[in-house]
Amino acid sequence: MQFMTTLADAWQQRNSLLCVGLDPDPARFPRHLIGRDDAIFTFCREIVDTTADLVCCFKPQIAYFAAHRAEDQLEALIEHIHARHPGLPVILDAKRGDIGSTADQYAIEAFERFGADAVTVNPYMGRDSVEPYLAWPGKGVILLCRTSNAGGSDLQFLDVGGGERLFERVARLVAEDWNTSGNCALVVGATFPDEIARVRRLTGDMPLLVPGIGAQGGDVEATVRAGCTADGGGLMINSSRAIIYAGGGEDFATAARAAAIATRDEINRHRPVPVHRI
Amino acid sequence: MQFMTTLADAWQQRNSLLCVGLDPDPARFPRHLIGRDDAIFTFCREIVDTTADLVCCFKPQIAYFAAHRAEDQLEALIEHIHARHPGLPVILDAKRGDIGSTADQYAIEAFERFGADAVTVNPYMGRDSVEPYLAWPGKGVILLCRTSNAGGSDLQFLDVGGGERLFERVARLVAEDWNTSGNCALVVGATFPDEIARVRRLTGDMPLLVPGIGAQGGDVEATVRAGCTADGGGLMINSSRAIIYAGGGEDFATAARAAAIATRDEINRHRPVPVHRI
Numbered sequence: 001m002q003f004m005t006t007l008a009d010a011w012q013q014r015n016s017l018l019c020v021g022l023d024p025d026p027a028r029f030p031r032h033l034i035g036r037d038d039a040i041f042t043f044c045r046e047i048v049d050t051t052a053d054l055v056c057c058f059k060p061q062i063a064y065f066a067a068h069r070a071e072d073q074l075e076a077l078i079e080h081i082h083a084r085h086p087g088l089p090v091i092l093d094a095k096r097g098d099i100g101s102t103a104d105q106y107a108i109e110a111f112e113r114f115g116a117d118a119v120t121v122n123p124y125m126g127r128d129s130v131e132p133y134l135a136w137p138g139k140g141v142i143l144l145c146r147t148s149n150a151g152g153s154d155l156q157f158l159d160v161g162g163g164e165r166l167f168e169r170v171a172r173l174v175a176e177d178w179n180t181s182g183n184c185a186l187v188v189g190a191t192f193p194d195e196i197a198r199v200r201r202l203t204g205d206m207p208l209l210v211p212g213i214g215a216q217g218g219d220v221e222a223t224v225r226a227g228c229t230a231d232g233g234g235l236m237i238n239s240s241r242a243i244i245y246a247g248g249g250e251d252f253a254t255a256a257r258a259a260a261i262a263t264r265d266e267i268n269r270h271r272p273v274p275v276h277r278i
Numbered sequence: 279m280q281f282m283t284t285l286a287d288a289w290q291q292r293n294s295l296l297c298v299g300l301d302p303d304p305a306r307f308p309r310h311l312i313g314r315d316d317a318i319f320t321f322c323r324e325i326v327d328t329t330a331d332l333v334c335c336f337k338p339q340i341a342y343f344a345a346h347r348a349e350d351q352l353e354a355l356i357e358h359i360h361a362r363h364p365g366l367p368v369i370l371d372a373k374r375g376d377i378g379s380t381a382d383q384y385a386i387e388a389f390e391r392f393g394a395d396a397v398t399v400n401p402y403m404g405r406d407s408v409e410p411y412l413a414w415p416g417k418g419v420i421l422l423c424r425t426s427n428a429g430g431s432d433l434q435f436l437d438v439g440g441g442e443r444l445f446e447r448v449a450r451l452v453a454e455d456w457n458t459s460g461n462c463a464l465v466v467g468a469t470f471p472d473e474i475a476r477v478r479r480l481t482g483d484m485p486l487l488v489p490g491i492g493a494q495g496g497d498v499e500a501t502v503r504a505g506c507t508a509d510g511g512g513l514m515i516n517s518s519r520a521i522i523y524a525g526g527g528e529d530f531a532t533a534a535r536a537a538a539i540a541t542r543d544e545i546n547r548h549r550p551v552p553v554h555r556i
Binding site: 100124128 | 303344345347374375378379383384391403404405422427428430431434
């Protein structure tokens with residue numbers, strides 16, 4: 001599938017800008033899953049199956065699988081999403097970044113091995129470190145721009161000349177120079193709505209992946225007003241912990257569904273022009 | 279083992295600043311290994327066993343294992359290095375970088391699962407994204423500063439105020455603020471010796487991991503003169519492809535040994551004061 005067109009279709013057909021982040025931490029799993037060999041897969045699959053009609057994409061975070069030697073469960077999870085929920089893109093949140101020959105391998109990891117539709121990439125090493133991902137034009141390449149954590153300001157907010165901040169330079173480089181395959185997107189944290197607006201002005205209709213609502217405290221209304229495109233799309237607003245750990249018991253997936261509905265609806269209340277009214 | 283003291287001991291006892299990078303690409307393996315289930319492990323183990331007395335550390339690059347679903351072979355390789363070559367630190371080249379809760383998981387991946395002694399980390403997300411690694415004081419945290427690829431200049435060479443470049447700000451932040459546990463090091467490419475010298479001035483005796491000699495064309499003499507500390511240490515000079523693919527036949531490990539000897543000796547010729555003359 002083509003990431004960009006699939007995402008646009010998902011925004012419209014599902015009337016949702018919500019991305020559910022899959023950060024499975026076994027220490028927070030409900031009791032009945034503890035001790036199961038496939039606990040990580042099972043936990044995520046239940047979240048996926050009960051929220052798939054409410055989201056525009058899913059975003060598994062690879063660190064939570066890698067820390068537990070559970071790459072096989074990540075493979076199975078992405079395969080499950082594609083098989084059971086066609087039309088929903090999967091973003092592998094990996095934040096890779098390395099020289100070209102190594103980035104070739106990371107692109108194979110994300111796109112061939114795991115079958116992800118898009119991957120997050122760190123821009124610190126510059127354009128040639130990103131090109132190997134751009135060589136997969138059907139896949140999405142989502143570059144870190146302005147991250148949602150407090151320390152993000154340490155480098156990203158530095159003035160790199162004429163009042164331009166480093167994150168703005170990244171946005172401009174990606175929009176004007178790196179996005180030759182038309183498959184780039186950017187990460188901009190919900191904790192900085194003014195900066196979402198600045199990135200939106202620099203990048204036209206480029207999709208923005210926005211972490212930081214929910215557990216991290218970002219403002220949904222300000223995020224939507226700052227980042228939505230004129231047609232009511234343009235955003236993948238991620239919530240991980242506030243949704244997947246909404247409940248702690250056997251009904252955790254039901255609780256996750258309720259949290260996802262509430263978040264989707266809160267986002268939609270503030271969209272300037274919903275893509276599709278249902 | 280404590281990464282910093284083990285590294286200093288390795289510099290002295292082995293009289294070498296050479297780091298051999300393990301970037302195993304099955305497409306470049308000698309014919310007799312092709313088709314073996316453990317080809318990646320076997321290839322790397324032979325390189326390790328024939329070069330261990332010539333190096334101060336090994337640096338496996340995780341992307342080459344992950345692209346081939348070979349994390350188990352990476353685990354076995356690091357275990358082998360520790361068991362057979364005690365006193366040689368292993369740097370997991372992973373260039374991770376993410377918010378704190380995710381970085382906790384990446385630290386577990388690198389230090390617990392793989393048993394690495396140090397890991398490379400991307401600084402773009404700032405101090406709080408690095409703190410989870412600093413919480414492992416016996417482990418090394420090697421931050422990207424000035425990378426060896428051409429595109430490294432896209433961001434790292436930007437003037438962030440008063441003529442200070444972004445990579446210099448990273449060096450200064452790490453030296454003055456982030457290195458509270460005394461376990462930080464920096465990556466500075468051999469392709470930019472003047473910049474190695476500037477980073478050395480900013481960071482005192484902090485160890486520098488220097489990729490970019492060999493296949494990438496960096497200048498060994500200029501690197502050593504710019505980066506060595508007064509006692510002849512301070513550098514982990516990495517060579518990957520020029521050593522591990524020095525030969526293409528059944529004698530590939532012998533060829534790798536010859537290339538490692540030549541590189542170690544070339545480095546040592548330019549050291550101001552060898553730590554230890556043998």
